[in-house]
Amino acid sequence: MRPSTEPQPLATPVDLAPDPVIRFQNVSKNWGSNQVLKSLNFEVAPGEKVSIIGPSGSGKTTILRILMTLETPSEGLVKVDGDVLWDVTAGQKVRETRQMRETRRKIGMVFQQFNLFPHMTAMENVIEAPIHVLGMDKAEAKARAADLLNLVGLGKHMNHTPPQMSGGQQQRVAIARALAMRPKVLLFDEPTSALDPELIGEVLNVIRNLAHTTDMTMLMVTHEMRFAEEISDRVVMFDNGAAVESGPPAQIFKDPQQERTRTFLRAVLQH
Amino acid sequence: MIWDNNFAVSVIPLLLEGLWVTVRITLLGTLLAAVLGIFFAILRRLAIPVLSPAVSFFVVFIRGTPLLVQAYCAFFVLPAYGISFDAFTTGVVVIGVNYSAYMAEVYRSGIQGVPKGQWEAATALSLPGARTWSRIILPQAIRTVVPMLGNYLIQMFKDSAVLSAITVVELMATAQAIGSSSFRYLEPLTLAALLFLAISYPASRLVNRLERRYAPQH
Amino acid sequence: MSAVIEYAPLLWQGLLTTILVTVLSGALCLVVAFTAGLARLSSHRIISWPAGVFIEVFRGTSLLVQMFWLFFALPFFGIQLHPLTAAVLALGLNEGAYAAEVVRGAIASRAKGQTEACIALGMEPALRLRRIIIPQSIPAMLPPFGNVMVDLLKNTSLVSLVTVADLTFRAQMIRSSTGQTTAIFITILVMYFVLSYLLTLLTSWLERRYALDRKALAAQRKESQLMKVGAA
Numbered sequence: 001m002r003p004s005t006e007p008q009p010l011a012t013p014v015d016l017a018p019d020p021v022i023r024f025q026n027v028s029k030n031w032g033s034n035q036v037l038k039s040l041n042f043e044v045a046p047g048e049k050v051s052i053i054g055p056s057g058s059g060k061t062t063i064l065r066i067l068m069t070l071e072t073p074s075e076g077l078v079k080v081d082g083d084v085l086w087d088v089t090a091g092q093k094v095r096e097t098r099q100m101r102e103t104r105r106k107i108g109m110v111f112q113q114f115n116l117f118p119h120m121t122a123m124e125n126v127i128e129a130p131i132h133v134l135g136m137d138k139a140e141a142k143a144r145a146a147d148l149l150n151l152v153g154l155g156k157h158m159n160h161t162p163p164q165m166s167g168g169q170q171q172r173v174a175i176a177r178a179l180a181m182r183p184k185v186l187l188f189d190e191p192t193s194a195l196d197p198e199l200i201g202e203v204l205n206v207i208r209n210l211a212h213t214t215d216m217t218m219l220m221v222t223h224e225m226r227f228a229e230e231i232s233d234r235v236v237m238f239d240n241g242a243a244v245e246s247g248p249p250a251q252i253f254k255d256p257q258q259e260r261t262r263t264f265l266r267a268v269l270q271h
Numbered sequence: 272m273i274w275d276n277n278f279a280v281s282v283i284p285l286l287l288e289g290l291w292v293t294v295r296i297t298l299l300g301t302l303l304a305a306v307l308g309i310f311f312a313i314l315r316r317l318a319i320p321v322l323s324p325a326v327s328f329f330v331v332f333i334r335g336t337p338l339l340v341q342a343y344c345a346f347f348v349l350p351a352y353g354i355s356f357d358a359f360t361t362g363v364v365v366i367g368v369n370y371s372a373y374m375a376e377v378y379r380s381g382i383q384g385v386p387k388g389q390w391e392a393a394t395a396l397s398l399p400g401a402r403t404w405s406r407i408i409l410p411q412a413i414r415t416v417v418p419m420l421g422n423y424l425i426q427m428f429k430d431s432a433v434l435s436a437i438t439v440v441e442l443m444a445t446a447q448a449i450g451s452s453s454f455r456y457l458e459p460l461t462l463a464a465l466l467f468l469a470i471s472y473p474a475s476r477l478v479n480r481l482e483r484r485y486a487p488q489h
Numbered sequence: 490m491s492a493v494i495e496y497a498p499l500l501w502q503g504l505l506t507t508i509l510v511t512v513l514s515g516a517l518c519l520v521v522a523f524t525a526g527l528a529r530l531s532s533h534r535i536i537s538w539p540a541g542v543f544i545e546v547f548r549g550t551s552l553l554v555q556m557f558w559l560f561f562a563l564p565f566f567g568i569q570l571h572p573l574t575a576a577v578l579a580l581g582l583n584e585g586a587y588a589a590e591v592v593r594g595a596i597a598s599r600a601k602g603q604t605e606a607c608i609a610l611g612m613e614p615a616l617r618l619r620r621i622i623i624p625q626s627i628p629a630m631l632p633p634f635g636n637v638m639v640d641l642l643k644n645t646s647l648v649s650l651v652t653v654a655d656l657t658f659r660a661q662m663i664r665s666s667t668g669q670t671t672a673i674f675i676t677i678l679v680m681y682f683v684l685s686y687l688l689t690l691l692t693s694w695l696e697r698r699y700a701l702d703r704k705a706l707a708a709q710r711k712e713s714q715l716m717k718v719g720a721a
Binding site for chain 2: 545546548549550551552553554555557558561562564565566639643644645646647649650657660661664670671674675677678681682685686
Binding site: 068069070101104105107108109111113115116117118119128129132133177178181 | 600602603605606608609610611612613616620621624625
C-alpha cells in the first residue's frame with residue numbers, strides 16, 4: 001500500500017450544476033379561464049444571462065412579474081437563491097409575507113415604461129431606495145449613485161427630472177436605480193419596447209456592458225433578437241404559457257429544433 | 272334616555288313640510304340657474320364689448336362671495352330700492368343666480384368641448400347663428416354637462432339650508448323653529464340631517480351612473 | 490358710506506375673526522382630508538368603511554345642519570362647545586370630507602407603474618405613500634384644494650349664525666344699529682371677494698411652486714450659476 005501523503009481527490013460528480021438562483025416548480029397562472037402559465041418548470045443558474053423570447057401574450061412577462069411579486073401565481077413553488085418566494089397550492093388565498101419581502105430584495109427590475117419617479121431628479125431616483133430601504137448613509141448613497149449614473153453615461157444629467165430626459169436617458173436612469181439596490185438578479189421587461197428606434201442603441205449598450213462585466217444574474221424579456229443572441233448564455237422560447245425550447249443562442253437562432261420556434265423566428269427576423 | 276322617540280315621531284310631519292319647501296326651492300333654483308347659466312355662457316362667448324366682460328366679472332364676483340351675504344343683500348338691500356318679493360321667491364332667485372355663475376362655467380367648458388369642425392360644418396352649410404347655437408352647439412354641449420348639472424342640483428339642495436337665515440321656512444328653519452320652541456334640538460336637527468342624507472346620497476349615486484352614461488363617446 | 494368709516498374698527502375685528510376661522514378650519518380640513526382620504530384607500534375594510542361613512546355623511550348633509558347640530562344638539566350629550574369650536578369643527582369636518590375625495594381621487598389615479606417600481610425597489614407601503622405617491626399627487630390635488638379652500642372661506646360666513654363675531658356677524662350688527670344696509674353689505678361683499686381672490690393667487694403660486702419639474706429647473710439654475718462663478 002502506498003502511503004497517502006496527498007489528500008485523496010474527492011469524487012467529482014459528472015454533472016456539478018450549481019444550485020439555481022431562480023427555480024420555478026410547476027408554476028401556473030390563470031386569468032379567469034385563460035391559462036397564462038401552464039405548470040412551468042424553469043431554472044436559472046447564478047450569473048447566467050437568460051433571454052426569453054416568444055410571441056406577445058405567451059406569458060413571458062408574467063414570469064418576471066411573478067418574480068417581482070407584482071403578480072401572484074395561481075399555483076406552484078418559486079424559489080430565489082434558495083429561499084421560498086411563492087409556495088401556492090391551487091385555490092389558496094395568498095398574502096404578502098415578511099419572507100416574501102426579504103426574498104424579493106434580491107431582485108431588481110427594469111420596466112418597459114421606465115416607471116421613474118417624475119417628481120425626483122435622476123440622482124434622487126437612484127438614492128431613494130438605498131437611503132430609505134437599505135438605510136444607507138446619504139453621502140455614501142450619493143457617491144454610489146454618481147458612480148452608477150456615470151456608468152450608464154448620465155453623469156451630466158444627475159439633476160434632471162424624468163420629464164426633461166429622453167426615453168433612452170430615462171431607461172438608463174432606471175437601470176442605475178435598479179443597480180443601486182445591488183440585486184443578485186436583475187429583470188428586464190422589454191426594456192427597449194417603449195423607445196424610439198434611434199434611442200434603443202444607447203440602452204442596449206448599457207445592458208451589454210452589464211452582461212459582460214458583472215456576475216449578476218440577468219433575466220430579460222426582449223424582442224431584440226440579435227441583441228439576445230449576442231449577450232445571452234441561454235435563450236428560452238416561450239409560447240402559450242410554456243417553454244417550447246431552451247438552449248444556447250447559437251442553437252436557438254441557427255438550428256431551432258421546434259417547428260414553433262422556426263415559425264416565430266422566421267416571422268420576426270424577416271425584416 | 273337622551274333621545275325622545277315620541278317627540279321625534281311627532282315632529283316628522285312638520286319636517287317633511289319643510290323638506291317639501293327645500294325640494295321646491297332646489298328644483299326652481301336649478302331651473303333658473305340652468306337657464307341663466309346658458310345665457311351667461313353664450314354672452315361671454317360672443318365677446319360683445321363691455322357686456323361680455325361685465326358678465327364675466329359678475330360671474331367671478333358671485334363665485335367669490337358667500338351665498339349667505341348675497342342672500343342678506345337681496346333680503347335687506349333690494350327692498351330699500353322698492354324691489355321686494357316674499358322670502359321664498361327671494362330665496363329661489365338668490366340661490367338660482369348664485370348657481371348660475373357655476374353653471375355658466377360648466378356650459379363654457381361644454382361649449383369649448385364641441386369640436387371646431389362642428390362650427391365649420393355649420394358655417395359651410397350657411398346655418399344662421401341662432402340655429403347653429405340651438406341645434407348644433409348647445410345640444411352637444413349640454414349632453415356632456417348633464418352630470419355636472421346633477422351634481423350642482425344636489426349641492427344646491429344642501430346649500431338651500433342657508434336660506435333659513437332670510438326667513439325661508441325650509442327644512443333647516445323648520446328644525447330650528449321646533450328646537451327653539453320645544454327646547455329640544457337633538458331630535459329635529461338629527462332628523463333634518465337624516466332627511467338631507469336620505470335624498471342627497473341616493474341622488475349622488477344616480478348622478479354617478481349618469482356620469483358614466485353621458486361620458487363623452489369616442 | 491359714513492357707517493362703514495365709523496364702524497371700520499368693528500369690521501376690521503370681524504375680518505380678523507373670519508381669517509382666524511378660515512385658517513383654523515383650513516388646517517383641520519387638510520388633516521381630515523388626508524386621514525379620511527388615505528383610510529378610504531385602505532385594503533382593510535375595518536379602516537376604509539368608517540372613512541367612507543364619514544365622507545358620505547358629511548358630504549350628504551348641509552354644513553349649516555352640521556354646525557347647528559354641534560352647537561345646539563351636542564349639549565344634550567353633555568358637551569357644550571364654544572361657538573368658535575363648533576364652527577371650526579363643522580367647517581373643518583365638512584370641507585375635509587370633500588377634500589378627502591380629492592386626496593382619494595388624486596392618489597387612486599396615480600399610474601400603476603409607480604407602485605410597481607416601489608415594490609421592485611423593496612419600498613414598504615408606508616414609505617411608498619410618504620416618499621413617492623403622495624408627493625407626486627400633490628400637484629394634481631392643488632387646484633381642487635384651492636376650490637375647497639375658497640368654498641371654506643365663503644362658508645365661514647355661516648359661523649355668524651352660531652354667534653361667532655365674524656365679518657358677516659359684524660355687518661349684521663352695524664346694519665341693525667345704523668340702517669345703512671347697502672353700504673355695509675357692498676363693503677363686506679368686496680372684502681370677501683378680495684379674500685377669495687388672494688386665496689386663488691396663493692393656490693396658483695403653490696401650483697407653480699410644486700410643479701413636477703420645477704425642482705430640477707432650480708437645480709439647473711444653481712448649477713449654471715456655479716459654473717459661471719467657476720469661469721469668472
